[in-house]
Amino acid sequence: DGVDDRNLEDAVYAFGFGNRCSYVKPFGAGHINETYAVYMPGEDGDELSYVLQRINSNVFKDPQGVMENIFGVTEYLRNVIRQEGGDPDRETLSYIKTKSGCNYFEDSTGQPWRCYNFIPDSECYQLVEEPEQFYQSGSSFGHFLKQLGNYPADRLNETIPDFHNTVKRFRAFETALQRDLKDRAASCRPEIRFILEREKDCEVLVKKQEEGVLPLRVTHNDTKLNNILFDSKTGRGLCIIDLDTIMPGLAANDFGDSIRFGAATAEEDEKNLDLVHFDLELYELYVKGYLKETRDVLTEEEIRSLPWGARLMTLECGIRFLTDYLQGDTYFKTDYPEHNLVRARTQFRLVDEMEQHFDEMEKIIQKYAAGE
Ligand code: ADP
Ligand code: MG
Ligand code: MG
CATH class of the missing domain: 3.30.200.20 (Phosphorylase Kinase; domain 1)
Structure with a gap:
């Protein structure tokens, strides 16, 4: 139009x-x-x-x-x-x-x-071509958080209410499952079970925020590589752009969403799950850049919440894809009928691998939080 x-x-x-x-x-x-x-x-x-x-x-x-x-x-x-x-x-x-x-x-x-x-004199990259760029990405979004460390986040408008309320996302999924508007539930039993088994996980960060254990921060909510401008001369991260979704939120959410798509070895809608992996080395690179900037700003609880952020942002995203699949693809644009199901599967593969490597994810956080 x-x-x-x-x-x-x-x-x-x-x-x-x-x-x-x-x-x-x-x-x-x-x-x-x-x-x-x-x-x-x-x-x-x-x-x-x-x-x-x-x-x-x-x-x-x-x-x-x-x-x-x-x-x-x-x-x-x-x-x-x-x-x-x-x-x-x-x-x-x-x-x-x-x-x-x-x-x-x-x-x-x-x-x-x-x-x-x-x-x-700035450059913008659509995807990570060199691992170094993912390190730069962590350091740029970390720096952004640090610069806004004393900004009164509660004064920000919540322009998309409950954007990362994983508990509400779970409830919306349950509703879609009950209604099963398109009779698709039978075609995705394993994926449905994957979500239902993780109901308790959905509460982990929401609860900590409600109890005041985790503070509200200024979050960007679209922490992709292509929302950073790099300086053409120095090659360094220069400016964070695309500020429409700035809202009060958890540090772990921005961190987690970066990891969700940036530390995956395949596209979000890859059909061959053998190609979809969570790459711990890419994760470590991002953590290194991110914590270099934020380790003196984040609280101990926030630092400890970061691996959960990766796991839950990925789970939440998969839940949203499957919810949309059950509802008949009304939110995400799809190119074929199973598109949202395919997307949900990649996310659950990543969640599964994050769960298996969770100890290592936590150790990497502790290593860079200590200033290595
Ligand atoms: P969208 O919400 O559509 O992603 P963005 O604000 O991210 O919109 O802008 C889209 C693209 O335009 C960016 O990825 C970047 O390449 C370019 N761009 C946006 N703002 C600027 C700017 N101030 N200077 C140079 N390039 C920009
Ligand atoms: Mg953008
Ligand atoms: Mg945008």
Whole structure:
């Protein structure tokens, strides 16, 4: 669905580029938001200067809440980066307010638009090509957590309620199983059993958070490699992007989700389970980078919760895939009828291997927490 040119033009004017702007064209390959590159006249001709996005309000039902989170966190980060002696214009996103001082613009059809600066001389990788990149990824997301260590996480809006409430995810699965809307339960008995046997596991982190044993942190909730910009010159992690899902949450969740997809040896929808493994060496690389940054910030309980984060984020993801399979594929996009079942199977294979290697996962955490 193309954006009405008039609304795009209105947005360009709302952010104050109107007369100076050279041209605007579609940018990037995002699946969620509609993204445009804004070019401004520079010394050597037109330069890509800003990224202008129409927020997908089907996914983000509370754009005001999303933008408050983003402005709060990025403005805080700018100060931290200044204190570190860094460059706030390159090491975090700078969001721009509209001419009338709002943190987003609502077009004539009620759609929200927001705008931030483009960061030149940066690279973005879709997948881990060199193991070193996974180490960098751990260190970048660890640094992000450290920089926001004193940010009042309870002031953030929970823009997607219960996003990582594994207990509620389990309950939703039970409901889908009972209804068995598409008569698919018979085709996935082993997978159903796999989940039901782990009901108690689903409580482990939720309970610790409710009891106050684990603190709420600023979490990113999409800790993929392609949400880090790397500096073209130094090759080092430069800037964490894609801040739409910033919410209060557990450190173990962000950590765990990174491990879930980054330390797997195959794609999320690989059909041949012989190819799907949890790679302990990749896990160790991430832990090394992550704890180098966070070992003085995280509490002892949080550090101990990290392997559980990996296990439960992977289990939760598998539960969500199987729930969607039972419900008839209404949430995740599928290319064939068993797609969500195939995805659930890869996740459960990973969970199974994590359970088998759990002692080693904990030992690796202890090793780097001690500062090796
Ligand atoms: P999505 O939610 O669709 O993943 P992102 O915010 O991650 O959207 O942006 C998509 C891609 O656009 C990124 O992976 C990156 O390659 C590029 N990109 C986004 N923001 C910037 C920026 N400020 N500077 C340079 N490239 C960017
Ligand atoms: Mg992204
Ligand atoms: Mg995103």
